[in-house]
Ligand SMILES: Cc1cc2nc3c(=O)[nH]c(=O)nc-3n(C[C@H](O)[C@H](O)[C@H](O)COP(=O)(O)OP(=O)(O)OC[C@H]3O[C@@H](n4cnc5c(N)ncnc54)[C@H](O)[C@@H]3O)c2cc1C
């Protein structure tokens with residue numbers, strides 16, 4: 001469907017933005033019998049499918065598998081060689097469908113969802129226009145799901161060196177010999193390790209905060225830092241990029257840190273955070289401020305817009321910029337739009353997250369300091385993730401820490417962090433406990449199988465006196 005064919009179009013629901021959040025909102029509304037149009041400016045599937053979660057995890061995987069094998073006597077010698085970079089990039093191309101969204105287009109058609117290709121904007125209450133074309137009106141709801149884009153910090157010379165962002169990095173065809181990564185959050189750390197393990201000779205991470213993964217438990221960043229230094233990734237903490245310039249048009253970049261140090265690199269990857277893509281989506285036509293996150297209530301309805309017809313889900317809300325949380329919000333919004341009594345109970349307090357570095361950092365809910373700041377009577381229980389037979393069986397040196405954050409008054413978990421190699425699947429047990437507020441006393445009857453790494457639960461509960 002083209003925008004011009006859409007003249008006078010009236011449907012039940014218009015979804016602006018076809019990333020994971022928008023697709024789920026559209027799919028759920030359509031599956032329940034509503035007429036739905038999805039507006040997408042680039043590729044249906046969004047940042048996650050083409051330049052985010054999928055390519056970054058795919059590029060990490062070969063190095064991860066080799067590192068896991070090298071921890072196992074008997075397998076280590078067979079895993080002695082380098083990553084096959086061409087095959088790793090080919091796999092990434094396969095996983096991103098070579099940046100072709102034909103498969104997603106078919107999925108929309110199978111669900112009876114109309115696709116309008118072009119840039120969508122709100123055009124007053126219950127109306128959206130596509131690339132300045134005629135408005136599409138929505139009888140029930142408009143859902144904004146326009147996502148986020150990478151921030152470029154205003155560092156002198158940085159824009160002129162044509163730095164990589166998450167899109168350039170995840171779509172790279174070659175491994176730079178020297179890579180400078182600006183930002184020690186999830187994007188920066190995952191891609192720093194991916195490129196190091198793909199063969200970059202020098203990778204340097206520059207992080208302005210005093211620690212990596214600054215929003216997680218302090219031990220998480222410390223463990224990632226130690227692992228990075230062991231595998232030759234340099235980390236500079238508490239310092240920012242002051243200036244950058246490139247020698248000639250394709251020579252090396254000379255980056256000056258505010259500590260005075262100069263780092264020379266072939267490419268600079270900017271991974272300094274993201275901002276919601278809301279600057280040019282017509283928020284002003286409904287009384288909201290452009291460029292800001294769209295504030296939502298626990299029904300995902302935009303705050304400050306009368307009559308409850310405008311919803312926002314995913315990164316554009318600024319709530320919890322993660323694919324699974326955007327999809328959760330989309331399910332709640334679609335439920336509300338289709339008349340069900342559902343509220344968002346997770347996006348503020350029960351956010352699950354995995355940073356897929358080695359060691360991984362898996363967390364849900366509140367850190368100890370966040371819980372204390374909310375006045376919770378906190379008890380912290382720390383045990384070693386690697387100190388269980390299940391971990392020894394997997395290999396040598398799995399290490400890591402498991403922290404439970406207990407609300408002493410309520411007798412429930414309000415947060416958990418599990419670090420260690422390959423422990424991502426353990427997180428969901430903690431997410432269930434936190435989301436369902438399972439009393440700690442009851443958890444003792446959830447007996448982890450032997451010999452699995454899940455026995456860290458047993459150790460933690462024993463440490464809690466159970
Ligand atoms: C490198 C990287 C790795 C990541 N890894 C993970 C991970 O492992 N796990 C995880 O949970 N999260 C991860 N994330 C975060 C995840 O990608 C985002 O949280 C997720 O993509 C947000 O989904 P969304 O639908 O809100 O927005 P997006 O995926 O950004 O999609 C928004 C869509 O809206 C479209 N759009 C925007 N404006 C308009 C407009 N005006 N009109 C029409 N269309 C418009 C865009 O073209 C886009 O397709 C990662 C992010 C990055 C950058």
Ligand SMILES: NC(=O)c1ccc[n+]([C@@H]2O[C@H](COP(=O)([O-])OP(=O)(O)OC[C@H]3O[C@@H](n4cnc5c(N)ncnc54)[C@H](O)[C@@H]3O)[C@@H](O)[C@H]2O)c1
Pocket residue numbers: 153182183184185186187188190206207208209213214239240241271272273274320321322353354355356
């Ligand atoms: N595995 C995952 O689930 C995953 C992976 C990647 C991204 N994400 C999502 O994407 C979001 C964005 O990730 P991100 O890493 O870009 O952002 P982030 O906000 O998590 O980290 C950016 C880091 O850059 C630092 N920084 C900013 N400006 C700087 C400067 N001028 N000099 C030095 N340091 C500077 C900040 O202190 C911060 O630590 C995350 O919050 C996360 O929700 C998730």
